[in-house]
Every structure is written in structure tokens, then in C-alpha cells.
Amino acid sequence: MAAxxxxxxxxxxxxxxxxxxxxxxxxxxxKKPQLDPTVQKLDRAMNGALAASIKDESFDGKxxxxxxxxxRGRVKAKHVLLVGLGEAPVSEATLRLFGVKAxxxxxxxxQLVVLAPSSEPAKLRVVCEGxxxxxxxxxxxxxxxRAPKKQLSKITFLVDSKASDEQKQAVHEAQLVADAVNFxxxxxxxxxxxxxxxxxxxxxxxxxxxxxITCKVWDKKGIEKLGMPLLLAVxxxxxxxxxxxxxxxxxxxADAPRVVFVGKGLTFDSGGLCIKPSGSMLDMKMDMxxxxxxxxVVTLAAQLGLPxxxxxxxxxxxxxxxxxxxxxxxxxxxxxxxTVEIINTDAEGRLVLADALAYARELQxxxxxxxxxxxxxxxxALGAYRAALFSNDNELxxxxxxxxxxxxxxFWAMPLDEDLKDELKxxxxxxxxxxxxxxxxxxxxxxxxxxxxxxxWAHLDIAGPAYLxxxxxxxxxxxxxxxxxxxxxxxxxxxxKTGA
Ligand code: BES
Ligand code: MN
Ligand code: ZN
Numbered sequence: 333m334a335a336x337x338x339x340x341x342x343x344x345x346x347x348x349x350x351x352x353x354x355x356x357x358x359x360x361x362x363k364k365p366q367l368d369p370t371v372q373k374l375d376r377a378m379n380g381a382l383a384a385s386i387k388d389e390s391f392d393g394k395x396x397x398x399x400x401x402x403x404r405g406r407v408k409a410k411h412v413l414l415v416g417l418g419e420a421p422v423s424e425a426t427l428r429l430f431g432v433k434a435x436x437x438x439x440x441x442x443q444l445v446v447l448a449p450s451s452e453p454a455k456l457r458v459v460c461e462g463x464x465x466x467x468x469x470x471x472x473x474x475x476x477x478r479a480p481k482k483q484l485s486k487i488t489f490l491v492d493s494k495a496s497d498e499q500k501q502a503v504h505e506a507q508l509v510a511d512a513v514n515f516x517x518x519x520x521x522x523x524x525x526x527x528x529x530x531x532x533x534x535x536x537x538x539x540x541x542x543x544x545i546t547c548k549v550w551d552k553k554g555i556e557k558l559g560m561p562l563l564l565a566v567x568x569x570x571x572x573x574x575x576x577x578x579x580x581x582x583x584x585x586a587d588a589p590r591v592v593f594v595g596k597g598l599t600f601d602s603g604g605l606c607i608k609p610s611g612s613m614l615d616m617k618m619d620m621x622x623x624x625x626x627x628x629v630v631t632l633a634a635q636l637g638l639p640x641x642x643x644x645x646x647x648x649x650x651x652x653x654x655x656x657x658x659x660x661x662x663x664x665x666x667x668x669x670x671t672v673e674i675i676n677t678d679a680e681g682r683l684v685l686a687d688a689l690a691y692a693r694e695l696q697x698x699x700x701x702x703x704x705x706x707x708x709x710x711x712x713a714l715g716a717y718r719a720a721l722f723s724n725d726n727e728l729x730x731x732x733x734x735x736x737x738x739x740x741x742x743f744w745a746m747p748l749d750e751d752l753k754d755e756l757k758x759x760x761x762x763x764x765x766x767x768x769x770x771x772x773x774x775x776x777x778x779x780x781x782x783x784x785x786x787x788x789w790a791h792l793d794i795a796g797p798a799y800l801x802x803x804x805x806x807x808x809x810x811x812x813x814x815x816x817x818x819x820x821x822x823x824x825x826x827x828x829k830t831g832a
Contacts, residue, residue: 336483341460341503343495344488349377349407351488354441356409357434359417359449360386362393370447378406382414394418396429396805400437409445413437417449424458425740431462432806435484439467443486451491453502460503461817463487464510468808470521505636509820512632513813515539516624520799520811524600524617529648532597532620533575536627536646540579543631550576560647560691561665562672562683567649569604569657569677574649576688579627581634581642589826590641592697593819594688595626596681596704597648604651604677605659612708618811619681621798622703623648625815632820639827645692647684651677663761667691668783673761681706682765682776686783693785699728700789701822702780703815709772711796717804718742719797719814722777725788732790735821740806741814743792748781749774756782 348356348370358374360366366386367375375382381401385391391399395418403409415433418426427449438444446463448456467484474480491499519527519535533549540547550558552573560576567574577597582588598619602608608616623646630644658664662674664683667690672683681704692700710720721736721743723729729745736743752775755767763782767775777791797814800807807814 337485339464339485339487339507341487341507342489343491343499343503345492345494346490348374348409348445348447348490351445352408353410353443353445353488355411355413355434355438355443356407356445356447357413357415357437358447359430360391360393360414361420362395362416362418363420366393374407374412378412381406382412386414392416395426396433398433398437422449424455424738427455427458428462428740429806431459432466435463435466438484439469440480440482441484442482444484445488445490448489448491451493451499453496453498456489456491456499457502457506460489460506461510462806464507465513465806465813468514468517470518470810472522508632508635509817512628513816516621516628516813516816517808517811519624519627520618520621520813522617524650527599527617527620528572529575529597529599529650530573532599532623532646532648533577536577536579539627539631543581543634545579545581545631545634547577547579559667560687561667562687563647563649565658565662565664565674566651566680566683569652569654570650571652571654572650574647577644577646577648579630579644581630583637583639583641585639588639588641589698590643590695591699591701591823591826592643592645592692592695593626593629594685594692594700594702595623595644595646596620596685596702596706597623597646598651598681598684599648600650600652601678601680602650602652604680605653605657606677607653608678615799618799619705620648621705621794621811621814625703625794625813625819628813628816629819629823632816633823638823640823642823643692643695643697645688647688649684651680666783670763670782671761673758673764675764675766679766679776682779685780689780689783693787697787700784700787701792701819703792703794705795705798706793707773707776707795709769710793713746713773714744714796716796716800717807718744720744720746720773720793721790722746722748722793723790724748724781724784725790728788728790731822731825732818735825736818739817739821741818742797743818746774746777748777753778
């Protein structure tokens with residue numbers, strides 16, 4: 333990576349046909365006339381090649397559809413990509429998708445010029461976030477002929493008039509946001525043999541330093557002293573030490589709301605003694621996606637200087653089968669004090685989270701929000717592309733839904749169904765840690781609720797969308813960085829509301 337120049341993003345007013353570039357990307361409406369005046373001019377410069385291709389390929393301009401046309405010397409761009417914008421009004425989600433398609437097309441080339449569908453700073457920001465996240469690929473382990481030869485390093489957005497300070501700021505912020513999403517993806521895509529809890533904590537420390545915020549890390553001895561019996565229970569089967577991470581950003585404004593994010597940081601989930609079948613285990617390096625999202629969001633809030641106090645709390649270990657591994661039937665204390673009877677060692681996430689949530693609530697947050705790849709049941713309920721949203725607070729639930737609506741990430745509110753609470757009754761301890769197979773995502777959330785006290789809390793089960801078998805919409809194959817955009821939007825909305 334270091335061999336490539338850093339990405340340079342600028343705003344210009346040139347006519348699209350006059351710029352040398354690998355890819356030129358323009359939006360095309362789903363309604364007639366499909367081409368706006370600037371694109372018509374481009375089409376004329378290309379002797380009508382765009383209109384002809386649109387006709388030949390029956391390109392309908394539907395949202396996210398693409399059509400590429402070669403420049404062949406008719407314009408200075410090597411390739412022109414048409415991206416459907418659907419019918420007006422064009423939403424922010426559509427603009428983001430437009431950007432992602434542009435970035436994806438150009439990811440293995442050097443230069444990209446994008447004719448901005450809107451010059452409005454907020455919309456330019458969304459398009460730019462799309463481009464930089466769309467150009468993401470994970471190449472760390474590719475060598476020889478498969479090692480990347482080029483990387484997108486110059487992006488130009490074309491607008492009607494000379495760039496304003498607001499537009500420049502929008503593009504600058506977009507780059508920070510996209511970088512945070514891509515950072516989370518890199519952590520999640522990294523194989524478990526190169527990403528232990530110790531390495532994860534080092535990344536958190538390094539990123540915190542970059543963002544200028546504090547990062548505290550506890551090693552195994554420190555965690556024993558701090559009092560996290562459930563995190564230690566899950567770690568027993570591992571050769572690797574656990575880590576507990578707390579990063580914090582405090583803005584220089586009085587009375588800022590305080591949001592504490594908690595992330596599940598399982599660097600690998602074998603299932604423990606209740607071992608997973610090999611097919612289910614294959615992708616379990618992704619089980620620290622909640623932690624990755626958490627670290628990305630908190631450091632991003634600091635980089636953007638949001639008027640909200642933001643903390644990130646992560647419990648990290650792998651879940652292995654070593655000779656000292658925890659067993660079904662074991663009983664452990666928790667940081668909160670409640671005792672827990674272990675039923676299935678593959679339900680390790682909620683144990684790690686229980687102690688992390690108990691710690692987080694001591695910070696007296698305005699809102700407490702956890703991200704976790706917690707249950708397979710959640711993916712059965714909602715499919716791979718949507719996360720579950722549980723909350724004990726209606727206002728927070730509404731805020732989250734609104735933020736998701738704005739970010740374009742898909743969530744669905746699920747019930748903390750009191751009828752299922754009995755499933756967590758144990759005859760030997762205060763709590764059993766799993767219920768039956770039915771409603772598995774809900775009983776997991778009910779278990780977590782036991783550890784949040786009277787905090788206003790939201791639990792986001794991101795087991796599905798955190799890691800995908802194939803690209804879908806704005807999300808790439810593999811690690812997606814899911815949750816970063818919505819959490820950021822929540823913080824932006826909170827900051828705006830308080831007027832801080
Ligand atoms: N990390 C898994 C959940 C998961 C499954 C994430 C698939 C992403 C994709 C979690 O630790 C787990 O194993 N949950 C069990 C809980 C069960 C034993 C009660 C599950 O969902 O099967
Ligand atoms: Mn598990
Ligand atoms: Zn897990």
C-alpha cells in the first residue's frame with residue numbers, strides 16, 4: 333500500500349470531454365430526457381456514441397444500473413461510465429450508490445473524473461464517500477501477478493462554478509468518513525492469524541493517536557484486576573491473551589451529550605467446545621466487526637470534531653477449544669455481579685458484551701449503543717443485508733431509525749419480547765445465557781439487557797451485513813464496515829439537536 337501515492341481529491345469546473353482520465357463517470361436519469369445538457373455536450377463530442385449505446389443496450393437509467401462506453405479518442409477519457417440515477421427526486425442513498433459504482437469501476441486504475449449529479453455540499457459529500465468506499469479492495473495478501481499494479485489516486489469532481497469553501501470542506505469530510513469505513517473493513521478482512529486481540533488493541537491505539545484521542549488498553553492481568561469474569565471465561569480456551577479497550581473523545585464544548593459505543597471483538601469464533609461445523613466457522617474472523625465499527629466511529633467523531641462526547645469500549649478475545657476452555661454447565665460471576673450458567677460455548681459474544689456493557693454503563697452515557705455480530709438467528713430472521721435494532725428506549729429507537737434512513741444502511745426494529753424472558757431462567761445461577769433456537773436474536777438481546785442497568789440502550793445485531801458473500805448495493809463482498817455510517821449520522825443529528 334505504501335508504494336502508492338495517497339488519494340488526492342479535487343473539485344474542478346472543466347467540461348467533462350476535456351479531461352484526461354482513466355474513467356469519466358456521469359449520471360443518467362431514469363426519465364426522458366435521460367441526458368442533461370452537460371452530458372448531451374459530452375455525447376456530441378463523442379459523435380453521439382453515448383446516446384447510441386443507451387439505445388443499443390436498452391439502458392433504462394434505473395437506480396444503480398451501469399453502462400460503460402469506450403472513449404476511443406473521441407474524448408480524452410479512456411472510458412465513460414453511465415450510472416442510472418433512477419427517477420427524480422434523487423435521494424442521498426441513490427447518490428451514495430452512484431458514487432460507489434464510480435469507485436468500483438475505477439478501483440484498479442489511477443484517475444477518475446466524476447460529473448457531480450449535484451453541487452450541493454451535503455450531496456457532494458455523499459457522492460464522494462461513495463466513490464472512496466466503492467474503490468475499496470483488500471489486497472494485503474496478493475503477490476506477484478495478482479498484486480495490484482495501480483491504485484486510484486486522483487479523483488476530480490466536476491461542478492458548475494468555482495468550488496466554495498463548503499464544497500471543499502464536504503469533500504474533505506467525505507474522505508475522513510470513507511477512510512473510517514475502509515479502516516473497519518481492513519480490520520474485519522484481516523485473517524485471525526494476523527489479528528489477535530493484542531493486534532486489534534494496537535490498531536485501536538494507533539488510530540486513536542491519529543485522531544488525537546485517548547486509548548486505554550488492559551491486558552489479561554489488568555482485566556483480572558478490573559473485574560471481567562465473563563470475558564476471561566471466554567478467553568480460557570485460547571493461547572492468546574484477551575484485551576479490553578476503552579477509547580474516548582471529549583469535545584471542547586460544555587454539556588455535550590455522551591454516547592458510549594460497545595463492540596464485540598471476537599477475533600475468531602470457533603464455537604469453543606460446542607464447536608461450529610467447518611462451513612459455519614470459515615468466516616469467523618469477522619466476529620470482531622462490532623469492535624471495528626466501534627473503533628472507526630469513535631475516532632471519526634474526533635476527526636470531524638463533532639460536538640458530542642463519544643466513547644468506544646471493546647472486549648476482545650478469540651473463542652477457542654484449548655485444554656482450559658470453559659464448558660457447558662460452568663457458572664461464572666460477571667462484572668455486574670449476576671452469576672451466569674453457561675449453556676452453549678458458542679454463545680460467547682453476549683458474555684464478552686455483558687462485562688463490556690457493565691463497564692460502559694459506569695460511564696453514565698446519555699445513550700449506550702452496542703454493535704455485535706451476535707446471532708445466526710438474526711440472519712435467519714432478516715436476511716444477510718439488514719441488521720436488527722433492539723432498544724429499551726423509544727426515543728433512541730426512533731433516532732436510530734431516522735439515522736439509518738439518512739445513511740442508507742438497512743436496519744429493522746425488533747421486539748425485546750418479555751414472553752421469552754423465562755428462557756433465560758437457570759436453576760443453579762441467576763441467568764442462563766441462551767434460550768431455545770426460536771427467537772434466538774431476541775433472547776440474546778434480552779440477555780444483554782440484564783447488564784445495561786437503566787441506561788438508554790440500543791443493541792445492533794450486525795451478524796448479517798457485517799460480512800457478505802457477494803457485493804450488494806453499496807456494500808462490497810467480504811467486510812462491509814456496516815454500521816459506521818448510521819452511527820455517525822446518529823452523532824451528527826445529536827450534535828445538531830443540542831446546538832452544542
Ligand atoms: N458469532 C456468532 C454469530 C454469527 C453467525 C455471526 C453467523 C455471523 C454469522 C455467535 O457467536 C454465535 O455463534 N451464535 C450462536 C448462538 C447460539 C449458540 C445460541 C448462533 O447464532 O448459532
Ligand atoms: Mn459463537
Ligand atoms: Zn461469535
